[in-house]
Amino acid sequence: MTEKEWLEYLKKYLWTKPPVVSAFNEDCAVIQAEEGKYLLFTTDALIEGVHFDLSYTDFYTLGIKLAVSNLSDIAAMGGEPRWALLTLGSPKPLEPEWIDPFMEGLVSTLERYSAYLIGGDTVKSPCYMLNLALTGETDSPLLRSKARPGDLIFVSKPLGESSAFLRYIKTYPQTEVPANLKKAHLRPSPEIELGRAIRKIAHACIDISDGLLLDLYRICTASEVSAEIDEDKIPLGYGVTLQDALSGGEDYALLFTIPQENLKDLERKKTKDLYKIGKILKGKGKIILKTQRGETREVPPLGFDHFTFRPQP
Amino acid sequence: MTEKEWLEYLKKYLWTKPPVVSAFNEDCAVIQAEEGKYLLFTTDALIEGVHFDLSYTDFYTLGIKLAVSNLSDIAAMGGEPRWALLTLGSPKPLEPEWIDPFMEGLVSTLERYSAYLIGGDTVKSPCYMLNLALTGETDSPLLRSKARPGDLIFVSKPLGESSAFLRYIKTYPQTEVPANLKKAHLRPSPEIELGRAIRKIAHACIDISDGLLLDLYRICTASEVSAEIDEDKIPLGYGVTLQDALSGGEDYALLFTIPQENLKDLERKKTKDLYKIGKILKGKGKIILKTQRGETREVPPLGFDHFTFRPQP
The missing domain is CATH 3.30.1330.10 (PurM-like, N-terminal domain)
Structure with missing residues (x-):
């Protein structure tokens, strides 16, 4: 299945x-x-x-x-x-x-x-x-299904560092792994304070555990919307490829959508730096990637596949 | 450990x-x-x-x-x-x-x-x-630690049938296992109704999952009391040895203690046949077995040991 x-x-x-x-x-x-x-x-x-x-x-x-x-x-x-x-x-x-x-x-x-x-x-x-x-x-559960067209899409951490760690130790077993990758994989932290801060102003939220594209796709299908993300707005840590950030696992970042009118509230309430990476569009489950050259293309929501029972779409 | x-x-x-x-x-x-x-x-x-x-x-x-x-x-x-x-x-x-x-x-x-x-x-x-x-x-949790000297000890099912099933299939692999043993091992049922009925009249309660002696010992140590049980009052199903009943696992029966003055309430509220097997004594964690010949001896609380991390005392 x-x-x-x-x-x-x-x-x-x-x-x-x-x-x-x-x-x-x-x-x-x-x-x-x-x-x-x-x-x-x-x-x-x-x-x-x-x-x-x-x-x-x-x-x-x-x-x-x-x-x-x-x-x-x-x-x-x-x-x-x-x-x-x-x-x-x-x-x-x-x-x-x-x-x-x-x-x-x-x-x-x-x-x-x-x-x-x-x-x-x-x-x-x-x-x-x-x-x-x-x-x-x-008192106010944040669901995946509440994203609306026009919402802005934020993530709460540089992405892909955790999976880049695994790529490093596999590809360069003799080399010291960059400290930021080690920290992301071996000392992750959950975004409890941020979840609390945005629970009444964000529309939809998910934690990125199986990769940005796949988890964004889950919000899109649950909310019956599409999304566009800007390649050059995706926060990459040192040693991380775009591929790591798009489809790596175990980021434990929050990915959330928020309406324009709540941005001031977000600025006031946020507990850390946040990264605006795109926006929610009308549609049904399409993820559009805007490349650095300004081209747009639909990308398949490929995620980190360590569950053979969860084959990626 | x-x-x-x-x-x-x-x-x-x-x-x-x-x-x-x-x-x-x-x-x-x-x-x-x-x-x-x-x-x-x-x-x-x-x-x-x-x-x-x-x-x-x-x-x-x-x-x-x-x-x-x-x-x-x-x-x-x-x-x-x-x-x-x-x-x-x-x-x-x-x-x-x-x-x-x-x-x-x-x-x-x-x-x-x-x-x-x-x-x-x-x-x-x-x-x-x-x-x-x-x-x-x-509204009223039944704890292991509330047994008091003078309480009567009851169990809610014939004991040992589930572990006798395992003994049968190992010892007599070619023979049909008695139906009551099969039922006890493969179609067990939890005592939700009974727990509800006795929650305000029993003193202490535990579910027998690791054998009568071991689970009774747990009540005795938690309550800082001892117990005496009558060998010939222990309910044995067809095909069950005393050993199965004393130390077999997965009975999912309730073992509870109740003061004399609540026996009328118990008679009124009970949801099924119950077996009075002994009484709580002053003392600290001793289990006394009264044999069919009227002799009494202290027995070690040996239970069903399928957890190697839970070596029995």
């Missing part, structure tokens, strides 16, 4: 009636708890040999990445993270040598954003298999 | 301050949401080759078992299950052939108890790796 077929398939099994606001096609499930109060609920797994390799990552980093991949989903909904459960599958006995740095990385990252580990399950497993389930809350 | 060491170790990382009522040593994490309203949060994984084997189980059964192992944790707290997220790790592409029966088993079991699947994560994995995170609610 392609990702599209899988999401279509899941509709049969996911509960989508009230109080559920959104059960799929979002970064988190959203449930209306009461007037103006929404429960967010997300889960994300890291599997050894699929999402990471112990040759270039360590257990402290894994703890951080497990926390960030889940926190970033809450950030994309404009939410505050709350309670976390860890499922820890390990092929080895629980020994402080590896469990200490893992728990330190996980819990310190969660607590930095006022999220707290309160339980879990520990199992034997043929490889390291890390899963976090995280709840959150918000 | 032994289980005891692991729980001790986790104290450093789990958040235990209010509004968290219980973060470990319980079937679920318990958070006080408001006066008289508690959030329950649990997660449980099934790993191929560790918790199940596709030679004797099928995907429909796996869906049921994943639901029941989590629902049973909510039942043990006197809770109502609510929202579920599935993490589905698979070595094979998502094809209807196996995913259909799995999802049918999972979702039909959840919905029978008014729990609803609202999202999840799908990943590639070297083996089937199934994790559910489930929330619940209750």
Whole structure:
């Protein structure tokens, strides 16, 4: 099944009636708890040999990445993270040598954003298999489906650094990787403060975890719009190619759309530098890239494919 | 690390301050949401080759078992299950052939108890790796730590049938397994109605998932009491040995303690046949078995050990 077929398939099994606001096609499930109060609920797994390799990552980093991949989903909904459960599958006995740095990385990252580990399950497993389930809350969930023609498109970080790190260590195994790429891949951070700041002024939002093009495409299909982005406005860090930025994974940046009339509010509320990269157009799921020479062309929404169950369109 | 060491170790990382009522040593994490309203949060994984084997189980059964192992944790707290997220790790592409029966088993079991699947994560994995995170609610959480000397001890099902099933298929691979054992292992059910009925009249409660002795020992250590059980009062199904009943796993029965003065209430409220097997004594974590000949002896709390990370005491 392609990702599209899988999401279509899941509709049969996911509960989508009230109080559920959104059960799929979002970064988190959203449930209306009461007037103006929404429960967010997300889960994300890291599997050894699929999402990471112990040759270039360590257990402290894994703890951080497990926390960030889940926190970033809450950030994309404009939410505050709350309670976390860890499922820890390990092929080895629980020994402080590896469990200490893992728990330190996980819990310190969660607590930095006022999220707290309160339980879990520990199992034997043929490889390291890390899963976090995280709840959150918000008074105003940011959905993917609310982009409107005329909205401006922003991203919150230089893109592609995390996937450029993987390209570097594969292509130049003997060379020191640029520090910015290392940091992006091994010490990512979630945009909780930014999500909070824009939750009532942005229209649509997603966290870029599978690449700019693919995640922008998800906003476009959910909102039934198209988008145009300027090649030369896409923020690239040192050592990053345009390809890394367009289709690399694990950026954990926010990609959001905002109407022109809210730009002043954005300027006032923003918590960091932001990058305006394009605008939302009428249409249905087309991504137009404006090249540096001023030409425009439609680009396929190719993203980072580490899930064989999520073949890219 | 032994289980005891692991729980001790986790104290450093789990958040235990209010509004968290219980973060470990319980079937679920318990958070006080408001006066008289508690959030329950649990997660449980099934790993191929560790918790199940596709030679004797099928995907429909796996869906049921994943639901029941989590629902049973909510039942043990006197809770109502609510929202579920599935993490589905698979070595094979998502094809209807196996995913259909799995999802049918999972979702039909959840919905029978008014729990609803609202999202999840799908990943590639070297083996089937199934994790559910489930929330619940209750107005009165049943804890392990509230047993008092003089309480009577009840269980809610004949015990040992599920583990006797595994013993049968291993010892007599060519023989038809008795139907009651098959049902207990492959079509378990959680005690949601019973948990609801006893939540305000029982003192302490746990779901028996790792064997009667071990789970009773957990109540005794959490409550700082001892217990005496009558060998001939322990309900055994057809084909079950005393050993299966004392130390087998995956019963998903409730084991609870209740003061004498609430027995009339129990008789009125109970939703099914119950088995009185013994009583709580003063002491600290001793389990006394009264044999059929009237002799008493202390027994070690040996349980079903499919977690190598949870070596039994």
